[in-house]
Amino acid sequence: MTAPRTLTPQLALSAALLAWGLAPQAVRPRAADALWREGPSRADLDRMEVGYYEQLLDAGRRLDQEAVPPPPPPFKDGPLALGVGDLRECVLLPGVRTTFQGARWSTNALGLRDRDCSAERPDGTYRIALIGDSIGVGWGVNDGEGFEPRLERALDARSVSAGGPRVEILNLCVPGYAPGQRREHLERLGWSLGPDLVLVQATAADVGWDERRLRALLPEGIGWDSPMYQGAIESAGLRPGDGPDRIRDGLKPRRLDLLDGVYRTLVSDARARGVPIGWVLLPRVGRELGPSERSRLVSLAAGAGFDPVIDLSDAFDGLDEAGLAVGPNDYHPNADGHAILARRLEAALADRPGVPWTEPSVASRPGAAGGASRR
Numbered sequence: 001m002t003a004p005r006t007l008t009p010q011l012a013l014s015a016a017l018l019a020w021g022l023a024p025q026a027v028r029p030r031a032a033d034a035l036w037r038e039g040p041s042r043a044d045l046d047r048m049e050v051g052y053y054e055q056l057l058d059a060g061r062r063l064d065q066e067a068v069p070p071p072p073p074p075f076k077d078g079p080l081a082l083g084v085g086d087l088r089e090c091v092l093l094p095g096v097r098t099t100f101q102g103a104r105w106s107t108n109a110l111g112l113r114d115r116d117c118s119a120e121r122p123d124g125t126y127r128i129a130l131i132g133d134s135i136g137v138g139w140g141v142n143d144g145e146g147f148e149p150r151l152e153r154a155l156d157a158r159s160v161s162a163g164g165p166r167v168e169i170l171n172l173c174v175p176g177y178a179p180g181q182r183r184e185h186l187e188r189l190g191w192s193l194g195p196d197l198v199l200v201q202a203t204a205a206d207v208g209w210d211e212r213r214l215r216a217l218l219p220e221g222i223g224w225d226s227p228m229y230q231g232a233i234e235s236a237g238l239r240p241g242d243g244p245d246r247i248r249d250g251l252k253p254r255r256l257d258l259l260d261g262v263y264r265t266l267v268s269d270a271r272a273r274g275v276p277i278g279w280v281l282l283p284r285v286g287r288e289l290g291p292s293e294r295s296r297l298v299s300l301a302a303g304a305g306f307d308p309v310i311d312l313s314d315a316f317d318g319l320d321e322a323g324l325a326v327g328p329n330d331y332h333p334n335a336d337g338h339a340i341l342a343r344r345l346e347a348a349l350a351d352r353p354g355v356p357w358t359e360p361s362v363a364s365r366p367g368a369a370g371g372a373s374r375r
Contacts, residue, residue, distance in 0.1 A: 075175050080105060087184040087223055089213075092137075092174055104142040110189070113137050114171045115149075121168075121194035126159065126356045128152075128169045129190045131182040132201025135282055136173030138338065140326030145335040148173070150342035155349065155357055164356030173201065178209035179262040180228055186266070191273065197355070198270055198277040200306065204289050204297065204313070208255040210262060215244045215251075228265035232257040256300065263304035271305075276354070279306035281313045282341060285325040285333050289313040310348045315340055 075081055076090035080100055083090050094111040098104075108116045121127045130136055130148055138146025152169040159167045172190050174181070179202070186198065210229070217223045224233065224240055235257065236250030251258065263279075270277035279301040283289065294313055301309045316324055316337065324337040333341065349355070356362045 080107070082111070085222075086188070087217060087226060088174070088177070088181050088188070089217075090174070091185070091189075101140060103138075103140055106143050110170075110193075112171050113143070113146075113173070117168060117170065119193060122166075124165045126165045126167050126197075126362065127193065127195050128155075128167065128197045128199060129186065129193065129195035130169055130171050130173060130199045130201060131177075131186050131190065132173035133177050133182070133203070134173070134175035135203065135284075135332060136201040137171060137175055138173075139175055139332045140330060141333075141335045141338055145338055146171075147338040147341035147345065150339060151345055154342065154346045158350070158357035159355075159360070162357055162360045164360035164362065167356065169199075170195065178213045179206050179259055180210045180223075180226065181213065183228060183262055183266050183269070184226075187269065191269075195275060198266075198275060200266060200277065200279045202279060202281050202297065202301070203284055204281075204287070204293055205284070207259060207297070208252075210258045211248070211251040211255050214258075215247050218242065218247050219244055228261045229258060231261050256296075260300055260304065263301060263306065267305040277306060278308045278310065279304075280310045280345060280348075283313045283316045284331045285316060285337060286321045286331060288317060308348070308352065310345065312341065312344045312348070315344050 076083055078100075079098060080093055080096055081090040082093045092107050092111045092113060094107055094109050096105065096107045098106075105113065107113050110117065110119060136146075136148060138148065143149075148169055148171045152167065155169070156167040159165060170190070170193055172182075172185055174185060177185065182200065190198070214223055214229070218238070218240075219242070221240065223229055232251060232254040236254055238247060238250045242250070267277055281294070281297055281301070294311065298309060298311050316333075319340075322328070324333055324340075326332045326334050349357075351358060353359065354362060
């Protein structure tokens with residue numbers, strides 16, 4: 001397994017602070033001392049990272065609590081979110097124009113961080129729906145600087161120059177969404193927008209994310225009837241009324257089963273509508289993905305039936321991390337990082353069959369986006 005790279009010298013301090021804040025009182029000095037002497041282990045980094053991404057939904061950014069102001073309210077209680085009483089927990093508030101975490105943010109009438117668009121697909125337009133989390137939505141960068149709007153401009157230019165239709169990418173990504181919440185957002189909103197292609201944005205943090213969300217959601221009666229979780233819930237012997245600890249103990253050994261259930265449900269949903277659905281694995285700044293992790297995720301996606309399967313997890317390998325991160329304590333890519341992701345994804349999609357930039361006659365109809373690729 002590839003050893004993790006250090007994001008900044010502050011990362012060791014962040015790990016020590018995390019240990020100090022979370023460890024029992026009696027062992028805090030010992031835990032902090034071990035981190036200072038040996039540095040954070042791969043497991044430490046994984047826990048910090050997954051916790052960090054979860055905090056986008058639960059409690060804001062907390063990688064270095066003593067080096068930054070107190071964390072903002074939970075994202076779902078913040079100025080960009082609208083609470084909902086379903087599996088998603090929150091959606092983006094429509095019609096917002098503001099500065100958030102130092103970046104210019106705006107949402108359209110549909111509640112997407114995107115330019116204005118109609119709910120009904122315009123004639124002569126090929127529409128792509130992107131579902132994902134904070135990287136997909138462009139956390140920490142200004143409107144128009146994320147990989148999604150850059151990719152939209154590139155694919156639209158390719159299609160128009162080839163004599164094809166306009167290309168729209170609808171950004172349905174929401175910070176903090178677990179994979180199952182992304183599927184739920186597609187089900188409740190995305191499919192109604194008439195996409196011709198769906199792209200599922202993923203990262204290595206997706207493993208275990210649904211299990212942690214379900215610890216809070218299932219005790220509230222949310223998620224029991226979701227088809228994507230049924231297999232894992234039944235295998236764990238869980239029943240309504242079980243508490244968070246029982247749910248954790250039952251689902252933690254089944255984290256991959258949960259993710260597999262989400263993936264297979266997404267593919268089944270798309271096939272039932274005759275719409276191709278692809279999967280894109282993105283990197284996090286300062287977190288090199290080990291070969292076994294990469295293979296596990298790519299195999300899971302391919303086995304579920306995503307097509308294409310695009311692995312961009314090496315997009316930042318060998319590059320200066322400090323020049324790609326939003327900040328010294330933030331794993332999200334900055335505008336330069338998003339530009340790299342957009343170029344890599346454009347190259348991976350450039351020669352796909354059944355899309356208007358390669359087959360201009362394809363317009364507003366499901367097409368084949370066949371094949372798996374690592375570009």
